[in-house]
Amino acid sequence: MTDRKGNGMLRLLLVVTFIVTTSAQSAQDPGFHPSEEVTTLGEAEARDGGTDLEFRYHDHEQLTRYLRAVSARYPALTALYSIGKSVQGRDLWVMVISASPYEHMLGKPDVKYVANIHGNEAVGRELLLHLIQHLVTSYDSDSYIKWLLDNTRIHLMPSMNPDGFAISKEGQCDTIHGRHNARRYDLNRNFPDYFKANTKQPQPETEAVKEWISKIQFTLSGSLHGGALVASYPFDNTPSARICRSSVLCSVFQSYAHSPSIAPDDDVFRHLSLVYSNNHAKMSRGVSCKSGSPRFEHGITNGAAWYPLTGGMQDYNYLWHGCMEITLEISCCKYPPAHELPKYWQDNKQSMIKYLAEAHRGAHGFVMDENGNPVERAAVRVKGRDVAYHTTRYGEFWRILLPGTYRVEVTAEGYLPQDVEFIVIDSHPTLLNVTLHSAKGYVPSLPASRKKYRPNRIRSSSTSTSTTTTAAATTSDDGGWKFPED
Numbered sequence: 001m002t003d004r005k006g007n008g009m010l011r012l013l014l015v016v017t018f019i020v021t022t023s024a025q026s027a028q029d030p031g032f033h034p035s036e037e038v039t040t041l042g043e044a045e046a047r048d049g050g051t052d053l054e055f056r057y058h059d060h061e062q063l064t065r066y067l068r069a070v071s072a073r074y075p076a077l078t079a080l081y082s083i084g085k086s087v088q089g090r091d092l093w094v095m096v097i098s099a100s101p102y103e104h105m106l107g108k109p110d111v112k113y114v115a116n117i118h119g120n121e122a123v124g125r126e127l128l129l130h131l132i133q134h135l136v137t138s139y140d141s142d143s144y145i146k147w148l149l150d151n152t153r154i155h156l157m158p159s160m161n162p163d164g165f166a167i168s169k170e171g172q173c174d175t176i177h178g179r180h181n182a183r184r185y186d187l188n189r190n191f192p193d194y195f196k197a198n199t200k201q202p203q204p205e206t207e208a209v210k211e212w213i214s215k216i217q218f219t220l221s222g223s224l225h226g227g228a229l230v231a232s233y234p235f236d237n238t239p240s241a242r243i244c245r246s247s248v249l250c251s252v253f254q255s256y257a258h259s260p261s262i263a264p265d266d267d268v269f270r271h272l273s274l275v276y277s278n279n280h281a282k283m284s285r286g287v288s289c290k291s292g293s294p295r296f297e298h299g300i301t302n303g304a305a306w307y308p309l310t311g312g313m314q315d316y317n318y319l320w321h322g323c324m325e326i327t328l329e330i331s332c333c334k335y336p337p338a339h340e341l342p343k344y345w346q347d348n349k350q351s352m353i354k355y356l357a358e359a360h361r362g363a364h365g366f367v368m369d370e371n372g373n374p375v376e377r378a379a380v381r382v383k384g385r386d387v388a389y390h391t392t393r394y395g396e397f398w399r400i401l402l403p404g405t406y407r408v409e410v411t412a413e414g415y416l417p418q419d420v421e422f423i424v425i426d427s428h429p430t431l432l433n434v435t436l437h438s439a440k441g442y443v444p445s446l447p448a449s450r451k452k453y454r455p456n457r458i459r460s461s462s463t464s465t466s467t468t469t470t471a472a473a474t475t476s477d478d479g480g481w482k483f484p485e486d
């Protein structure tokens with residue numbers, strides 16, 4: 001429910017949050033602008049039936065036209081914004097689908113899908129267009145979709161790598177042509193990494209995504225890929241093994257390791273992956289794509305157990321922002337012929353919807369001070385899973401958890417830490433409000449709690465200083481860094 005009356009601070013209009021940057025700056029410093037211009041330009045297409053969506057591939061212009069047409073035709077359910085531009089100047093479009101597209105709904109989660117981070121993996125790009133179509137046209141007739149959109153803001157980015165897509169070729173199943181961005185960087189190796197320093201130069205597409213997810217607290221996310229059929233979950237990377245000392249040796253060693261890198265929320269990630277694979281027409285059968293490629297039991301895998309990688313997006317989402325992201329490999333062929341698209345849509349439709357609804361599992365609530373004011377950036381840590389999730393400016397947090405009894409520690413600067421025990425059940429989320437008491441007047445002899453995963457603590461400073469951030473995040477010289485398996 002959105003609190004519309006009274007507290008103007010609670011109104012989170014996209015136009016306010018996303019500072020529109022101007023001309024010269026906007027190339028490196030993306031702003032988000034669900035502009036009126038976009039809507040107006042879409043009107044003509046809406047009248048011309050531009051919201052009809054065929055099963056074929058849409059180039060950047062066609063995709064843009066479609067998104068504009070939908071946003072013009074469904075203004076109450078959609079908002080279109082761009083988080084920045086690719087190297088070659090193409091907009092990185094995001095469509096929000098929600099009963100409250102322009103305004104965050106207090107206490108309700110924001111979720112996302114990002115497709116086409118690898119430009120030649122094209123199926124997810126088209127499926128997100130069909131998901132948009134399906135959601136906006138089902139709202140009035142399908143009570144489940146109505147519930148979902150009334151309680152969730154769904155942000156869909158059909159292409160994170162429009163430049164790579166522009167040079168990719170339909171029918172190419174196995175090549176890497178078009179995978180990288182226009183400067184030949186693999187964007188799914190371009191994020192700050194928790195386990196190893198990532199020295200790759202940050203790319204505009206990656207910077208835009210980092211900025212985006214630092215501004216919106218996403219609870220759940222899926223990254224759509226092609227080339228396999230599996231749901232792959234964190235961690236993608238592994239800590240350096242003790243036996244390798246040089247980074248070159250390490251990377252050689254790691255690439256043959258194939259051992260799982262277990263996240264503290266392994267149970268949750270497995271569950272989320274199973275929700276996708278079990279709702280998919282065939283993913284859970286775990287059939288290998290072709291002879292010689294792996295079979296995945298139940299259609300899921302730990303990322304590092306498949307193959308470790310540095311600089312991936314999913315580990316970053318989780319460790320820096322408390323957003324649970326998994327990687328969805330949805331087609332054996334990276335860029336299959338267009339006539340196969342209806343089949344892909346049918347295979348994935350149920351999975352895509354049911355997966356997003358998982359944002360409503362677990363515990364969520366508000367952290368407030370003694371006067372009932374929200375405490376922003378309080379760290380919410382569930383005991384035994386030491387990844388800090390931080391509260392929003394409204395004091396909100398979300399923590400996806402399976403049924404069970406948990407203990408949470410909430411800490412914030414200037415307040416006494418607070419421990420709360422709570423239970424999670426299967427049928428609906430647990431509401432958990434936590435009141436923090438000011439530390440003023442107390443002798444500051446608080447036990448410094450062991451903070452295993454530090455990256456989260458510096459998330460808001462990551463903007464445009466990503467190189468520094470990377471270094472800081474992967475520095476382990478303060479003794480605070482420790483892998484949970486140790």
Ligand SMILES: *[C@@H]1O[C@H](CO)[C@@H](O)[C@H](O)[C@H]1NC(C)=O
Pocket residue numbers: 366368431433
């Ligand atoms: C929890 O806090 C929110 C925000 O202050 C409030 O709207 C809600 O009524 C509270 N719920 C409970 C059960 O205390």
Ligand SMILES: [Zn+2]
Pocket residue numbers: 118121225226227
């Ligand atoms: Zn990929």
